[in-house]
Amino acid sequence: MQQLHRAVGSPTGLVICTDACKGLEKAVGVVFPEVEYRECMRHIYSNFMKHYQENVFTDHLYPAARSYIEGLFRCGFSELSKCDYLTNNVSESFNAQIKKLKGLLLHELIDGIRELIMEKRYLRRQIGKDIQDCILPNVIKDLNTISKNLKVVKVARSDEGITEVTLIDDWNNHKRHMIDFVHEYYSIKRFRAAYASRVEPLPDRKRQQLKDDDSAGPSQIKKKKTTPKKKGAPKKKKKTPKKKKTPKKKKQQKKVAAQQLVL
Structure with a gap:
């Protein structure tokens, strides 16, 4: 987490979403105390289902998490990040790639x-x-899904992207809202x-290395010092005369002659 903080800092609107790990929760709180912290809904769901196995939880847990009603999951999300993801599937997809x-x-x-x-x-x-x-297609799709069940009575334009919308609730009460369509x-x-x-694309590593060596310039390239060789005829090595080996018979004859002289 400290290495991540060195790389990205703490910009406004930064959100860190992790799995349901207690160690990560403490580390994020220490290194990023001012950052919005979220837990992946898929990991929360898997841990929740270890203790509760009824259909009432499986049928209503994710719908409650997707809701923006006060007191539910998405209600606590900050609007600075412009991201309402419930899971960390983006990082999971990156890891798979x-x-x-x-x-x-x-x-x-x-x-x-x-x-x-x-x-x-x-x-x-x-x-x-x-x-x-003017708006991203997936955002338009989400807006149409969210507003499908709304009972709209009247829509009056005020300016480009700003309108006055009158709704009717289940008790036939009219409610008027000033809406800025999309951020x-x-x-x-x-x-x-x-x-x-x-x-930018990069060349091959070998070509890049040669290019870096050429761009270094003659002043930055260190050359090894070599002593110049003297020109001239090569010197001849002196041959030492080898001693001649005397055969064994001659040695024996000399020994016999020396003994006869002594006698």
Whole structure:
């Protein structure tokens, strides 16, 4: 967590969502005391079902978590992050994509992640070019789903994106609301701006190393000191004369002659 804090800091609207691990909860509270902390609903559900096995929990637990009614799960989410995810499936999906890269060397792992991000950003840029509406399609789909059961009596426009909506409840009471349709965060303009820059492709490692060596310049490249060799004819080695070996018969004859002289 400390390494994560060094990398991203504590920007406004940062949300950290983890599994239901008590150690992580304490670590996030110590390192990120001002950050909004959430727990993955899927992990909470699996831990909850270890103790309670009735259908009343399986049928109503997730609907209660998806609700924005005061006192329920999403009601406590801050609006600064513009993210209402109940699970950490984004990180789970990322881990599944890099699963085949985890056995590689560190520099190969980082290069593989770079390629994934480069291709993903290119795909999102192409999607942003093709969309003609002002709002993201999935946001419009969610708005239509949420407002399906509303009993709308009248809609009066005030300005671009701002209207006055009159609703009727189950007791035939009229309620008027001033609605700002969609925050600018969910606009196509913001989506295109988020993926405008590209991840630059890289050459082969060997070519990159040669390029770095060439760009270093002659002054930065250290050369080994070598002593110059003197020119001239090569010196001849002196041959030492070898002693001649005397045969054994001659040695014996000399010994016999020396004995005869003594006698």
